[in-house]
Amino acid sequence: MDTQEILMQFKNGEMSLEEAEAYLKRQPFEDMGYAKLDSHRKLRSGFAEVIFCSGKADAHLKEIFRHLYEEEGEVLGTRASLSQYELIKKEFPQVQYDEISHILKIEKEGKKRIGRIAVCTAGTADIPVAEEAAQTAEYFGSNVDRIYDVGVSGIHRLMSRLDVIQSANCVVAVAGMEGALASVIGGLVSNPVLAVPTSVGYGANMHGLSALLTMINSCANGIAVLNIDNGYGAGYMATQINRLAVRQGDGV
Structure with a gap:
């Protein structure tokens, strides 16, 4: 209590x-x-x-x-x-x-959820980390839109959901391999992007290190990078941003 x-x-x-x-x-x-x-x-x-x-x-x-x-x-x-x-x-x-x-x-029944967070993944193999982020954010009281399997190998899939992504108070971009998704989203939205590298990938991915380095070195602005596979940390921080947006009257 x-x-x-x-x-x-x-x-x-x-x-x-x-x-x-x-x-x-x-x-x-x-x-x-x-x-x-x-x-x-x-x-x-x-x-x-x-x-x-x-x-x-x-x-x-x-x-x-x-x-x-x-x-x-x-x-x-x-x-x-x-x-x-x-x-x-x-x-x-x-x-x-x-x-x-x-x-x-x-979880308590009838919990009120506020605002809007978009959780995106490059591929379906990234979904476990994305779901950790999404369910953490929902548990802490945020509305979440899931936009999965919209990686750069088929960029038209991302563009088809751009209206939802751009309307979110915060975007979580989850990607393995080379981790390019965060940079692409970062160049398309006005609100913060939380980039989460995953350990998904082949040998030179080095268990997520390649995606981590890509995200840290992104030339797109407004991107913050979390640790490899840290979906919980992303869901927590996304909720902090979402709460601030709603409190200031800018969020939905």
């Missing part, structure tokens, strides 16, 4: 002064020994803590998931495996898992 919810419940008589005080006296993090859950992160940044599931021990993941769910009423986990999903599902049958993006989540 965040600070605003606590204050509203106290104001409406749904929570006593003592209960509200007990919530607000909590430390800004909860020390679990193996993890320190940042319970004040949403208050500071506007985004609640997210679980990076890969590599976590089952017992740790289960307890972290439970604590965050009890705190926020929803949880987002990234890079989760099918076995981790099955583990969490035993206690939380409502949990959702996407095998493409490896997103594991429980």
Whole structure:
């Protein structure tokens, strides 16, 4: 429960002064020994803590998931495996898992979404990273348009959706191989482009390094580059930009 919810419940008589005080006296993090859950992160940044599931021990993941769910009423986990999903599902049958993006989540019903983000991929092999970005942005309250398989080998496919891309408050361009998609989009839109290189490609792609270098060296303006395969980071930053656009009255 965040600070605003606590204050509203106290104001409406749904929570006593003592209960509200007990919530607000909590430390800004909860020390679990193996993890320190940042319970004040949403208050500071506007985004609640997210679980990076890969590599976590089952017992740790289960307890972290439970604590965050009890705190926020929803949880987002990234890079989760099918076995981790099955583990969490035993206690939380409502949990959702996407095998493409490896997103594991429980989301509040009826969540309001704002603005507009376009998530584009060069090819279908880039979709797992793009879906991580898209579902992260949706979880944090953004509307997302998915425009997949519009890479430079068939540029007419991109042009056919240009009206949607240009109307977005932020564009996420996800590409492997040589990573040219971000440069092309960057020259066609007025709003920020977040470029995400993927590890998709043949030998000289060097697990995404070639796409990363292309994006960093782009001559198109307004492009910011994230780490290789970092869909979550792109979805997070795109939401920040989207929120600013809506707040300033320029977004849809």
